[in-house]
Amino acid sequence: MNGSLTDALQAVASRTDAFLDRFLAYDPGCRAARLFEAIRYSSLDGGKRIRPVLTLETCRMCGGSPEQALPFAAAVELIHCASLIHDDLPAMDNDDFRRGKPANHKKFDEATAILAGDALLIKAFGLLADADTEAEKRARAASRLAFYAGADGMCGGQQIDLDHTGRAADGDVLREQDEKKTGALLAAAAELGTIAGGGSPAQMKAAAQYGVALGMAFQMVDDLLDLRGSAAAIGKTAGKDAAAGKATYPALFGADETERLAAAYSAQAKEALDAFGDGAKAALLYELTDFLLARDR
Numbered sequence: 513m514n515g516s517l518t519d520a521l522q523a524v525a526s527r528t529d530a531f532l533d534r535f536l537a538y539d540p541g542c543r544a545a546r547l548f549e550a551i552r553y554s555s556l557d558g559g560k561r562i563r564p565v566l567t568l569e570t571c572r573m574c575g576g577s578p579e580q581a582l583p584f585a586a587a588v589e590l591i592h593c594a595s596l597i598h599d600d601l602p603a604m605d606n607d608d609f610r611r612g613k614p615a616n617h618k619k620f621d622e623a624t625a626i627l628a629g630d631a632l633l634i635k636a637f638g639l640l641a642d643a644d645t646e647a648e649k650r651a652r653a654a655s656r657l658a659f660y661a662g663a664d665g666m667c668g669g670q671q672i673d674l675d676h677t678g679r680a681a682d683g684d685v686l687r688e689q690d691e692k693k694t695g696a697l698l699a700a701a702a703e704l705g706t707i708a709g710g711g712s713p714a715q716m717k718a719a720a721q722y723g724v725a726l727g728m729a730f731q732m733v734d735d736l737l738d739l740r741g742s743a744a745a746i747g748k749t750a751g752k753d754a755a756a757g758k759a760t761y762p763a764l765f766g767a768d769e770t771e772r773l774a775a776a777y778s779a780q781a782k783e784a785l786d787a788f789g790d791g792a793k794a795a796l797l798y799e800l801t802d803f804l805l806a807r808d809r
Contacts, residue, residue, distance in 0.1 A: 517799045524568055525561040527578070531586050532556060535639065550620045550628035551635075555593045557611055562804070563588045563701035566726075569797055570702045570719045573788045576709025583643035584653050584704040587636040591661050592697055594632035597625050599670070607752065633661075645708065653704050660700035669693025673759065681759035687728075689759065694734075695727025718787030722797070725781035730804055732774035735760040736767060737809065778805045 532555055538548035564585035571581035600607045600615035601622060608618050617625035640654045659665060669692025676685060702719035705711075711719070738753045739762050753760050761770040778801050785794040 517796065517803060520796055521561070521565060521800075524565045525558075527568075527582065528561050528564045528586060528589060529556060531582055532589070535586065535635075546620065546624060547627055547631065550616055550624050551631055553619060554597050554610070554616045554628065555590065555632065557613070559589075559593075559611060561589065562800070563592055563698060565800060566698060566701040566719075566723065566797070567705040567708070569794075570705030570711070570715075570788075571709035572705075573793050573797075574706050574709030574711035574715055576705075580645060581705050581708040583639055583645075584708050585701070587639045587643075587653070587657060588697065588701045588704060590632045590636040590639065591657065591666075591700075594629040594636070595661075595666060595670075595697070597629040597632070601625060604670070604674070605752070605756075649707055649710075653707050656703055656707070657700050660696040660703075665692050665696030665700075669696065676759040678757035679759070681764065683764065686759055686761060686764060690728055690731040690761075691724055694731040695724035697723075698727040698730070699723030715787050718784045722781050722784040725777045725784060726801060726804065729774045729777040729781065729801075732761050732770050732777070733805060733807060735762050736770055736774075737807075739767065741809070774805060778802070 536548070536552050536555060538545065538552075542548070564582075567585035567588060568578045568581050571584075572578065596610060597616045599605050600610055601617055608615055610616070613619075615625075616628060620628070636657070637654055640650055640657065643650050643653075661667065663671075669689050672685065672689040673693055676689070681689070699720040700723070702723040703716050706716045706719045735753060738751065738760075752758075754763065761773060765773070781801050782794075782798055785791075785797055788794050791798065
Protein backbone atom coordinates (compact mmCIF):
# COMPACT_ATOMS: atom_id res chain seq x y z
CA MET A 513 0.00 0.00 0.00
CA ASN A 514 1.56 3.31 -1.06
CA GLY A 515 1.77 6.43 1.03
CA SER A 516 -1.14 8.28 -0.56
CA LEU A 517 -3.59 5.46 0.12
CA THR A 518 -2.22 4.95 3.62
CA ASP A 519 -2.63 8.64 4.38
CA ALA A 520 -6.16 8.69 2.95
CA LEU A 521 -7.27 5.65 4.94
CA GLN A 522 -5.74 7.02 8.13
CA ALA A 523 -7.43 10.39 7.60
CA VAL A 524 -10.84 8.79 7.15
CA ALA A 525 -10.29 6.48 10.12
CA SER A 526 -9.31 9.42 12.33
CA ARG A 527 -12.29 11.48 11.20
CA THR A 528 -14.68 8.57 11.71
CA ASP A 529 -13.22 7.67 15.10
CA ALA A 530 -13.51 11.24 16.33
CA PHE A 531 -17.12 11.47 15.14
CA LEU A 532 -18.09 8.16 16.77
CA ASP A 533 -16.26 9.03 19.97
CA ARG A 534 -18.44 12.13 20.30
CA PHE A 535 -21.61 10.41 19.16
CA LEU A 536 -21.19 7.49 21.56
CA ALA A 537 -20.27 9.61 24.58
CA TYR A 538 -22.10 8.73 27.80
CA ASP A 539 -22.27 9.44 31.51
CA PRO A 540 -19.98 6.90 33.25
CA GLY A 541 -22.18 7.18 36.32
CA CYS A 542 -25.35 6.02 34.57
CA ARG A 543 -26.88 2.68 35.48
CA ALA A 544 -26.41 1.34 31.93
CA ALA A 545 -22.69 2.18 31.87
CA ARG A 546 -21.72 -1.43 31.17
CA LEU A 547 -23.79 -1.37 27.98
CA PHE A 548 -22.15 1.86 26.82
CA GLU A 549 -18.73 0.40 27.56
CA ALA A 550 -19.56 -2.62 25.41
CA ILE A 551 -20.83 -0.36 22.60
CA ARG A 552 -17.66 1.71 22.61
CA TYR A 553 -15.42 -1.36 22.97
CA SER A 554 -16.52 -2.69 19.59
CA SER A 555 -17.03 0.64 17.82
CA LEU A 556 -13.75 2.38 18.66
CA ASP A 557 -11.37 -0.55 18.29
CA GLY A 558 -9.25 0.36 15.30
CA GLY A 559 -11.09 -1.31 12.43
CA LYS A 560 -10.12 -0.66 8.82
CA ARG A 561 -13.01 1.83 8.32
CA ILE A 562 -13.33 0.71 4.70
CA ARG A 563 -17.05 1.52 4.59
CA PRO A 564 -16.60 5.16 5.64
CA VAL A 565 -13.95 5.49 2.92
CA LEU A 566 -16.50 4.37 0.33
CA THR A 567 -19.14 6.77 1.61
CA LEU A 568 -16.88 9.80 1.77
CA GLU A 569 -15.25 9.06 -1.58
CA THR A 570 -18.46 8.49 -3.57
CA CYS A 571 -19.88 11.66 -2.03
CA ARG A 572 -16.79 13.59 -3.17
CA MET A 573 -16.98 11.99 -6.62
CA CYS A 574 -20.53 13.34 -6.94
CA GLY A 575 -19.42 16.85 -6.01
CA GLY A 576 -20.25 16.71 -2.30
CA SER A 577 -18.09 17.32 0.76
CA PRO A 578 -16.98 14.91 3.50
CA GLU A 579 -18.97 16.89 6.07
CA GLN A 580 -22.17 16.05 4.18
CA ALA A 581 -21.38 12.36 4.10
CA LEU A 582 -19.83 11.77 7.54
CA PRO A 583 -23.09 11.05 9.43
CA PHE A 584 -24.10 8.60 6.69
CA ALA A 585 -20.66 6.98 6.81
CA ALA A 586 -20.80 6.66 10.58
CA ALA A 587 -24.29 5.13 10.44
CA VAL A 588 -23.11 2.39 8.07
CA GLU A 589 -20.08 1.76 10.28
CA LEU A 590 -22.31 1.36 13.35
CA ILE A 591 -24.33 -1.29 11.50
CA HIS A 592 -21.07 -3.03 10.59
CA CYS A 593 -19.87 -2.97 14.21
CA ALA A 594 -23.20 -4.37 15.38
CA SER A 595 -22.97 -7.19 12.85
CA LEU A 596 -19.49 -8.15 14.08
CA ILE A 597 -20.65 -8.31 17.70
CA HIS A 598 -23.54 -10.57 16.77
CA ASP A 599 -21.46 -12.61 14.30
CA ASP A 600 -18.97 -13.60 17.01
CA LEU A 601 -21.65 -14.94 19.38
CA PRO A 602 -21.77 -18.68 20.10
CA ALA A 603 -25.10 -18.94 18.24
CA MET A 604 -23.44 -17.57 15.09
CA ASP A 605 -19.73 -18.02 14.26
CA ASN A 606 -18.70 -18.62 17.88
CA ASP A 607 -15.41 -16.72 17.73
CA ASP A 608 -13.49 -15.70 20.83
CA PHE A 609 -11.42 -12.98 19.15
CA ARG A 610 -12.02 -9.98 16.92
CA ARG A 611 -9.31 -7.65 15.65
CA GLY A 612 -6.74 -9.26 17.90
CA LYS A 613 -8.62 -8.87 21.18
CA PRO A 614 -11.44 -10.72 22.99
CA ALA A 615 -14.77 -10.63 21.19
CA ASN A 616 -17.45 -8.48 22.81
CA HIS A 617 -19.21 -11.40 24.48
CA LYS A 618 -15.89 -12.59 25.91
CA LYS A 619 -14.95 -9.17 27.22
CA PHE A 620 -18.40 -8.61 28.74
CA ASP A 621 -20.99 -11.41 28.45
CA GLU A 622 -23.38 -12.77 25.84
CA ALA A 623 -26.43 -10.84 27.03
CA THR A 624 -24.56 -7.54 27.08
CA ALA A 625 -23.11 -8.27 23.63
CA ILE A 626 -26.59 -8.85 22.22
CA LEU A 627 -27.81 -5.59 23.73
CA ALA A 628 -24.74 -3.70 22.46
CA GLY A 629 -25.35 -4.92 18.92
CA ASP A 630 -29.04 -4.07 19.15
CA ALA A 631 -28.28 -0.60 20.50
CA LEU A 632 -25.80 0.11 17.70
CA LEU A 633 -28.39 -0.82 15.07
CA ILE A 634 -30.87 1.59 16.62
CA LYS A 635 -28.29 4.34 17.04
CA ALA A 636 -27.38 4.06 13.35
CA PHE A 637 -30.88 4.98 12.24
CA GLY A 638 -31.15 7.68 14.88
CA LEU A 639 -27.98 9.18 13.46
CA LEU A 640 -29.44 9.21 9.96
CA ALA A 641 -32.68 10.77 11.18
CA ASP A 642 -30.80 13.62 12.88
CA ALA A 643 -28.24 14.25 10.13
CA ASP A 644 -27.88 17.91 9.17
CA THR A 645 -29.01 17.55 5.56
CA GLU A 646 -32.17 17.63 3.48
CA ALA A 647 -35.07 15.52 4.72
CA GLU A 648 -35.30 13.74 1.36
CA LYS A 649 -31.67 12.62 1.61
CA ARG A 650 -32.13 11.44 5.20
CA ALA A 651 -35.20 9.42 4.28
CA ARG A 652 -33.57 7.92 1.19
CA ALA A 653 -30.43 6.99 3.12
CA ALA A 654 -32.43 5.34 5.90
CA SER A 655 -34.54 3.39 3.43
CA ARG A 656 -31.54 2.10 1.46
CA LEU A 657 -29.54 1.21 4.57
CA ALA A 658 -32.52 -0.70 5.99
CA PHE A 659 -32.75 -2.66 2.73
CA TYR A 660 -29.06 -3.52 2.59
CA ALA A 661 -28.74 -4.39 6.29
CA GLY A 662 -31.95 -6.37 6.73
CA ALA A 663 -33.41 -9.66 5.56
CA ASP A 664 -32.96 -8.66 1.91
CA GLY A 665 -29.26 -8.03 2.48
CA MET A 666 -26.75 -8.62 5.28
CA CYS A 667 -29.06 -10.49 7.67
CA GLY A 668 -30.39 -12.64 4.84
CA GLY A 669 -26.85 -13.54 3.82
CA GLN A 670 -26.01 -14.56 7.36
CA GLN A 671 -29.07 -16.81 7.43
CA ILE A 672 -27.95 -18.52 4.21
CA ASP A 673 -24.53 -18.98 5.81
CA LEU A 674 -26.06 -20.59 8.89
CA ASP A 675 -28.37 -22.80 6.84
CA HIS A 676 -25.48 -24.20 4.79
CA THR A 677 -22.95 -24.72 7.57
CA GLY A 678 -22.09 -28.39 7.43
CA ARG A 679 -24.18 -28.83 4.27
CA ALA A 680 -23.33 -28.84 0.59
CA ALA A 681 -23.69 -25.53 -1.25
CA ASP A 682 -23.31 -24.78 -4.95
CA GLY A 683 -21.97 -21.68 -6.64
CA ASP A 684 -25.38 -19.99 -6.83
CA VAL A 685 -25.88 -20.37 -3.08
CA LEU A 686 -22.39 -19.04 -2.36
CA ARG A 687 -22.84 -16.05 -4.64
CA GLU A 688 -26.14 -15.03 -3.04
CA GLN A 689 -24.74 -15.66 0.45
CA ASP A 690 -21.69 -13.46 -0.04
CA GLU A 691 -23.40 -10.76 -2.11
CA LYS A 692 -25.75 -10.28 0.83
CA LYS A 693 -23.55 -11.10 3.82
CA THR A 694 -20.58 -8.97 2.75
CA GLY A 695 -21.43 -7.09 -0.44
CA ALA A 696 -24.68 -5.53 0.74
CA LEU A 697 -23.21 -3.29 3.44
CA LEU A 698 -20.37 -2.18 1.17
CA ALA A 699 -23.01 -1.35 -1.45
CA ALA A 700 -24.88 0.62 1.21
CA ALA A 701 -21.73 2.56 2.09
CA ALA A 702 -21.03 3.48 -1.51
CA GLU A 703 -24.64 4.29 -2.39
CA LEU A 704 -25.22 6.44 0.70
CA GLY A 705 -22.25 8.55 -0.34
CA THR A 706 -23.89 9.28 -3.68
CA ILE A 707 -27.11 10.19 -1.87
CA ALA A 708 -25.23 12.60 0.41
CA GLY A 709 -23.43 14.13 -2.59
CA GLY A 710 -26.54 14.51 -4.76
CA GLY A 711 -25.49 11.91 -7.32
CA SER A 712 -27.57 10.84 -10.28
CA PRO A 713 -29.63 7.62 -10.32
CA ALA A 714 -27.00 6.11 -12.63
CA GLN A 715 -24.25 6.96 -10.14
CA MET A 716 -26.24 5.52 -7.26
CA LYS A 717 -26.70 2.28 -9.19
CA ALA A 718 -23.03 2.16 -10.15
CA ALA A 719 -21.94 2.78 -6.56
CA ALA A 720 -24.06 -0.14 -5.39
CA GLN A 721 -22.64 -2.37 -8.13
CA TYR A 722 -19.13 -1.36 -7.09
CA GLY A 723 -19.87 -2.22 -3.46
CA VAL A 724 -21.32 -5.64 -4.22
CA ALA A 725 -18.44 -6.63 -6.51
CA LEU A 726 -15.90 -5.32 -4.01
CA GLY A 727 -17.66 -7.29 -1.29
CA MET A 728 -17.44 -10.51 -3.29
CA ALA A 729 -13.70 -10.06 -3.80
CA PHE A 730 -13.25 -9.06 -0.15
CA GLN A 731 -15.07 -12.17 1.11
CA MET A 732 -13.08 -14.48 -1.15
CA VAL A 733 -9.82 -13.00 0.16
CA ASP A 734 -11.19 -13.33 3.70
CA ASP A 735 -11.92 -17.01 3.06
CA LEU A 736 -8.40 -17.52 1.73
CA LEU A 737 -6.90 -15.80 4.78
CA ASP A 738 -8.93 -18.07 7.06
CA LEU A 739 -7.50 -21.02 5.15
CA ARG A 740 -3.89 -19.85 4.98
CA GLY A 741 -3.40 -17.17 7.61
CA SER A 742 -2.50 -17.21 11.27
CA ALA A 743 -4.55 -15.89 14.17
CA ALA A 744 -1.82 -13.33 14.88
CA ALA A 745 -2.00 -11.98 11.33
CA ILE A 746 -5.77 -11.87 10.83
CA GLY A 747 -6.77 -10.91 14.39
CA LYS A 748 -9.23 -13.78 14.87
CA THR A 749 -9.17 -17.56 15.01
CA ALA A 750 -7.82 -19.05 11.77
CA GLY A 751 -9.10 -22.24 10.18
CA LYS A 752 -12.58 -21.93 11.65
CA ASP A 753 -14.42 -22.06 8.32
CA ALA A 754 -13.15 -25.53 7.44
CA ALA A 755 -13.55 -26.78 11.00
CA ALA A 756 -17.17 -25.64 11.09
CA GLY A 757 -17.98 -26.92 7.62
CA LYS A 758 -18.72 -23.44 6.29
CA ALA A 759 -19.71 -22.93 2.67
CA THR A 760 -16.81 -20.97 1.17
CA TYR A 761 -15.28 -20.48 -2.27
CA PRO A 762 -12.01 -22.26 -1.38
CA ALA A 763 -14.01 -25.23 -0.06
CA LEU A 764 -16.06 -25.46 -3.26
CA PHE A 765 -13.62 -24.35 -5.97
CA GLY A 766 -10.16 -24.55 -4.40
CA ALA A 767 -7.72 -21.77 -3.55
CA ASP A 768 -6.40 -21.10 -7.06
CA GLU A 769 -9.84 -20.67 -8.61
CA THR A 770 -10.91 -18.50 -5.68
CA GLU A 771 -7.94 -16.21 -6.35
CA ARG A 772 -8.95 -15.96 -10.01
CA LEU A 773 -12.57 -15.18 -9.13
CA ALA A 774 -11.54 -12.56 -6.58
CA ALA A 775 -9.42 -10.81 -9.22
CA ALA A 776 -12.33 -10.91 -11.67
CA TYR A 777 -14.70 -9.34 -9.14
CA SER A 778 -12.12 -6.65 -8.35
CA ALA A 779 -11.94 -5.80 -12.06
CA GLN A 780 -15.74 -5.72 -12.20
CA ALA A 781 -15.81 -3.34 -9.24
CA LYS A 782 -13.42 -0.94 -10.95
CA GLU A 783 -15.46 -1.05 -14.15
CA ALA A 784 -18.52 0.12 -12.23
CA LEU A 785 -16.66 3.33 -11.35
CA ASP A 786 -16.77 4.44 -15.00
CA ALA A 787 -20.14 6.04 -14.22
CA PHE A 788 -18.30 8.76 -12.29
CA GLY A 789 -16.39 10.07 -15.30
CA ASP A 790 -12.67 10.10 -15.88
CA GLY A 791 -10.50 7.64 -14.02
CA ALA A 792 -8.69 10.34 -12.06
CA LYS A 793 -11.83 11.08 -10.05
CA ALA A 794 -12.03 7.46 -8.84
CA ALA A 795 -8.27 6.94 -8.43
CA LEU A 796 -8.44 6.35 -4.68
CA LEU A 797 -11.14 3.69 -5.02
CA TYR A 798 -9.19 1.97 -7.81
CA GLU A 799 -6.20 1.82 -5.50
CA LEU A 800 -8.30 0.69 -2.54
CA THR A 801 -9.78 -2.13 -4.63
CA ASP A 802 -6.31 -3.39 -5.56
CA PHE A 803 -5.14 -3.12 -1.95
CA LEU A 804 -8.06 -5.16 -0.61
CA LEU A 805 -7.42 -7.87 -3.19
CA ALA A 806 -3.76 -8.15 -2.16
CA ARG A 807 -4.22 -7.77 1.61
CA ASP A 808 -2.78 -10.29 4.05
CA ARG A 809 -4.95 -9.54 7.08
